[in-house]
Each structure stands twice: as structure tokens, then as C-alpha cells.
Amino acid sequence: MTTRSRGRGKITVARSRRRSGRRAGPTTDLKRFHVLSEAGARNAATALSQILGRPLRLAVPWARVLPLEKVKEMAGGASRVVCALSLKVYGEARGNLLVVFRRDQLPILLGLVVPRTPAATPGAGDGHVLNEMERSALMEIGNILACAYLNALSHLLGVSLLPSIPGLAVDMVGAVTDHLLIELAALADSAVVLASQVHEPESGLKGSIFFLPHPSALPVLGRAQVRSASPARVRPLRTPTRGGPR
Amino acid sequence: MTRTKALRAGELRVAEAPARLAIHGLGSCVAVFVYDPRARVGGMAHILLPGPPKGSADHAGRYATTAVAAVVAESIRLGAKRAALLAKVTGGSRMFAYDARKDRPTVGDKNVEAALGALRDAGVEIIATDVGGDHGRTVVADLQDGSLTITTVRRGSKVV
Numbered sequence: 001m002t003t004r005s006r007g008r009g010k011i012t013v014a015r016s017r018r019r020s021g022r023r024a025g026p027t028t029d030l031k032r033f034h035v036l037s038e039a040g041a042r043n044a045a046t047a048l049s050q051i052l053g054r055p056l057r058l059a060v061p062w063a064r065v066l067p068l069e070k071v072k073e074m075a076g077g078a079s080r081v082v083c084a085l086s087l088k089v090y091g092e093a094r095g096n097l098l099v100v101f102r103r104d105q106l107p108i109l110l111g112l113v114v115p116r117t118p119a120a121t122p123g124a125g126d127g128h129v130l131n132e133m134e135r136s137a138l139m140e141i142g143n144i145l146a147c148a149y150l151n152a153l154s155h156l157l158g159v160s161l162l163p164s165i166p167g168l169a170v171d172m173v174g175a176v177t178d179h180l181l182i183e184l185a186a187l188a189d190s191a192v193v194l195a196s197q198v199h200e201p202e203s204g205l206k207g208s209i210f211f212l213p214h215p216s217a218l219p220v221l222g223r224a225q226v227r228s229a230s231p232a233r234v235r236p237l238r239t240p241t242r243g244g245p246r
Numbered sequence: 247m248t249r250t251k252a253l254r255a256g257e258l259r260v261a262e263a264p265a266r267l268a269i270h271g272l273g274s275c276v277a278v279f280v281y282d283p284r285a286r287v288g289g290m291a292h293i294l295l296p297g298p299p300k301g302s303a304d305h306a307g308r309y310a311t312t313a314v315a316a317v318v319a320e321s322i323r324l325g326a327k328r329a330a331l332l333a334k335v336t337g338g339s340r341m342f343a344y345d346a347r348k349d350r351p352t353v354g355d356k357n358v359e360a361a362l363g364a365l366r367d368a369g370v371e372i373i374a375t376d377v378g379g380d381h382g383r384t385v386v387a388d389l390q391d392g393s394l395t396i397t398t399v400r401r402g403s404k405v406v
Contacts, residue, residue, distance in 0.1 A: 072271065168343070185295055
């Protein structure tokens with residue numbers, strides 16, 4: 001299932017599994033959320049693909065309703081160490097975006113975006129000593145992914161959505177998802193989670209994007225189909241012309 | 247083999263030696279561990295918020311005020327003496343710099359404050375705290391010796 005031969009900016013979408021959530025709202029809403037999840041992730045993947053100059057695969061976008069206490073398990077379990085970028089979403093559909101890369105993938109990611117990172121520096125890129133350049137590159141990636149993701153949602157929903165500046169942490173999944181739970185705990189027992197994974201086959205880079213809408217945003221997100229029924233109609237960012245790298 | 251039970255967010259659990267109670271990846275949430283060293287029983291709570299919203303009696307484990315009261319009561323039911331109970335509190339980090347408004351307490355700070363206050367109200371002596379910072383913690387409470395082992399990604403581990 002590699003996509004090596006494809007040009008940069010191209011996204012392949014793995015067959016999506018649609019898993020219906022436990023309860024919480026009619027299934028039709030989850031289908032709409034799924035459409036949004038895929039559209040957002042596709043746009044984000046296109047953007048990342050262009051930054052990296054590599055083709056990306058978009059894997060299994062899903063939308064689910066998870067009991068709050070299970071949210072920490074969504075990104076590989078509470079104790080897994082990851083690089084997490086967290087953004088608040090403002091506008092007519094509030095929520096939180098979380099972009100997650102596994103820690104062991106940080107050197108790959110940084111190698112792709114900060115070409116001159118001296119890989120020989122002890123501890124470089126493993127999250128112990130991120131230098132300013134690396135931090136800012138990662139935050140920029142978070143920013144671009146979030147903007148691309150939210151643009152697709154804005155387009156489908158006809159509302160304006162704005163991301164905050166990203167917060168960056170290299171830490172345990174449990175720790176970097178606490179704030180998501182805390183925000184929801186006073187309001188709900190379950191969380192709607194829109195998630196997708198992007199995968200760069202050549203380097204093995206994998207990243208996940210999670211969108212947790214605030215409960216007040218759910219009616220807005222439920223309008224998804226009013227505007228468009230199919231994620232295929234979301235136009236991704238323009239594919240760059242082929243040429244030399246960079 | 248010693249039994250280790252992991253607590254999810256909003257959960258509270260009591261146990262007796264030789265059991266261990268663990269929370270993996272604690273961020274802005276707070277862990278409160280109370281135990282009676284002589285009876286070697288105690289419990290831990292994985293707290294999300296300082297206090298329950300008005301009119302809500304559900305999910306005692308989520309809120310500092312109700313969780314502390316519940317874990318103390320449950321420990322006593324399991325054989326602990328109230329006067330002998332000791333408490334250790336950890337967590338309450340600020341994980342992301344964007345919510346760093348230095349003049350305002352973060353939700354982590356408020357959680358810590360509420361947990362300490364609730365312990366004082368319950369008359370439980372607080373013998374150790376390791377709170378705040380910008381890092382996550384994995385905590386393991388051992389009912390055998392009352393130790394609380396705190397492991398972090400960048401700052402090693404310690405026992406309090």
C-alpha cells in the first residue's frame with residue numbers, strides 16, 4: 001500500500017471504517033461528523049504533504065462518541081510519550097484540536113522540516129532538548145495543520161473557525177489530554193472525537209489529528225450535510241506544481 | 247505478584263496492602279493518595295476539577311471536594327483510622343504554554359488548591375506534595391509502605 005510513485009501533495013485515503021458511537025446523538029450526526037473528520041484531515045494532510053514535499057496517506061478517519069474516561073486511550077494509551085500540539089478552536093463551533101506525533105518519530109519529522117538539525121547532537125530531536133528552531137518548526141506545523149483542518153470544516157459548515165496559537169509538549173498522552181477532559185467533565189459524560197491519521201510511507205512518519213468539539217458546537221457540526229454531502233467535494237489545497245524539491 | 251490497579255480520570259479506588267494504585271499520565275489533573283500506615287489501607291483519587299457544578303451529585307471522583315471526602319470515607323470503611331490517615335498530593339501541571347496567564351491560576355492550580363483544602367477539612371495530614379510544573383507524571387501508590395513513586399518524562403522519577 002505504498003504510494004511512493006505518487007507526486008507530492010497527493011493524498012491517498014485508506015478505506016475508512018465508520019464506527020458508530022455508543023449512543024449520544026443520532027447516528028446521522030456521527031455520519032456528518034465523519035464527513036467533517038475526513039474533510040478536515042484530508043486538507044491537513046494535503047498541507048503537510050506540501051510542507052514535507054512528500055506524498056501522504058490519510059488513514060481511517062473516524063468520528064466516535066467516547067466515554068470521557070476513555071479519551072486518554074485514543075492516542076495510544078495514557079503513558080505513551082508523544083509530541084503533542086494543542087490548539088483551542090474559536091468561532092461558531094468551539095473546541096480543541098490536538099495533533100500528535102509519537103516521540104520516536106520526532107527526529108523524522110524534524111529531519112523533514114529542519115534539514116540542518118544535527119542528528120549527532122546527543123538527545124537532539126527526542127524531545128529532551130528541543131531547541132528554539134525545532135520548537136518553532138513544530139509549532140508552525142501544528143498551526144498549518146490546524147488551519148488547513150479548520151478551513152475544510154469552515155467550508156463545509158459555512159461558519160468561521162479560528163485556531164489559537166499552538167501549545168507544544170513532549171509528554172505522556174494522559175498528561176497532554178487532561179485539559180480536554182477537564183473542559184468537558186463539567187458538561188458531559190462523553191466526548192465526540194473526530195480523528196484521523198496521516199502517514200508518510202517513505203519515512204514512516206505517522207501523525208494523528210483529533211478534534212474534540214465543545215458540546216455547544218455539536219448542533220453546528222450537525223449541519224454539515226446541509227452544505228455538502230460528500231467529502232470528495234472539499235477541494236484540497238492546490239497541489240503544487242511538480243519540480244525540484246523545496 | 248503485587249496487584250496494580252490503574253485509575254482512569256475521575257475514578258477513585260481504595261485498596262489494602264500489598265496492592266498498588268496507579269495513574270498513568272497525570273497532567274492538570276490531581277492525584278490524592280490517602281493511607282493509614284499502620285492498617286496499610288488507603289485509596290487514591292484521580293481528580294479533574296475543583297468542585298462539582300451546582301446541583302450535581304454524580305461523579306464524586308471527578309471533583310476535588312467530593313473525591314477527597316469519598317476516598318477518606320472509603321478508606322475508613324476498609325479499616326483505616328481517620329486520625330491515622332496521611333495524604334500525598336501530586337499533579338496539577340500546566341502542560342501547554344498558551345494557557346499561561348501568569349497572573350491567573352490555572353485549572354491545575356485550582357485543582358491542587360481544592361484538593362489540599364478538602365484534605366484539611368477532612369482533618370487529614372498532608373505529608374508530601376509534588377505539584378505544578380509543566381510536565382506530566384505517572385504515579386504509583388504502594389499500600390505496602392505508603393510510598394508514592396512519581397515518574398516523569400524529562401525529570402526522572404522520585405519517591406515521596
